[in-house]
Amino acid sequence: MSERGYSDLVESAALARPRRFSVSERRFRQLAIAAATMLLVVVATGATVRLTASGLGCPHWPGCDGAVRLPEKGYHSFVEFGNRVVAFVTIVATLALGIAASLAQLPRWTKVLAWLTFVGTLAQAPLGAITVYYHLNPYLVLSHFLLSLVVLTAGVVVLLESLGEHVPPLVPTWLRVGAVAFGLACVTMVITGTLATAAGPHPGSRDGVRRLGNFQVALDTHVRATAAFGITLVVGLAALWVFRARARGLLVALVGLLALLGVQMAIGEIQYHSRLPWWLVLIHVTTAAAVWAATTAFVTSFFRPLARLAPHRA
Secondary structure: OOHHHHHHHHHHHHHHOOOOOOOOHHHHHHHHHHHHHHHHHHHHHHHHHHHOOEOOOOOOOOOOOOOOOOOOOOHHHHHHHHHHHHHHHHHHHHHHHHHHHHHOOOOHHHHHHHHHHHHHHHHHHHHHHHHHHOOOOHHHHHHHHHHHHHHHHHHHHHHHHHOOOEOOOOOOHHHHHHHHHHHHHHHHHHHHHHHHHHHOOOOOEOOOOOOOOOHHHHHHHHHHHHHHHHHHHHHHHHHHHHOOOOOHHHHHHHHHHHHHHHHHHHHHHHHHHOOOOHHHHHHHHHHHHHHHHHHHHHHHHHHOOEHHHOOOOO
């Protein structure tokens, strides 16, 4: 066989070989945005169940009243079952994210984190069932909510990886280590807020559920934790100002985070003086989840900043 004939044969074989399916950067970014959005939405719907006393609106799982039955007419049943529908959509969204991550050009750790996001979201289903079967035990309710935030954290980090190229850290090591304090302060704020809700006037079910601790004590602790979080952000603002020439993007992001925290604190103050109406508490909880997601993105950007955050060079 001539050399040309051999080359033609090799080329034909290559064309006949099935191409490996892959996911484009744009498509993966869309899936990451969808998954992160649903992870935030499901926190809000879960809080709605708690705050409207609909936690036992569907006494069985996965059906509302039996294996496959849909909810009958009833406010609490529709609220609870609606949250389960949103949770199912979230599971599908994170599953799609995990599959897409496996087929996209991404670091191995990002692929693993995407699948862990799905696993954590899937684990919410049996944990929710156990929570219902144990009549909304406050510790199980806390675990359910905190797992939602952990999974949201993973989803936000994966989303950041999908937004474009990354550059080396923009600030020195000591400031990156200090950024961890932002995350720890936010963790403290959210946990104390969760404990305040567990001790508050919204029991989670019309049948009544055991409260956890003293509400006023838990509220005072949460207020102090929120103030501490705000102080760490202000200190970070001063530190970033020193490096504003090369960390202007981080500085702008911190100002935005402070503004969001200010909104949350204002809502918290209004809800307290309004005797904690459930819809206002829901806005407060949803805003807290948004603050959590924004803090996750902010702290992560200290270690893996997006190229768009770096100063432009002529």
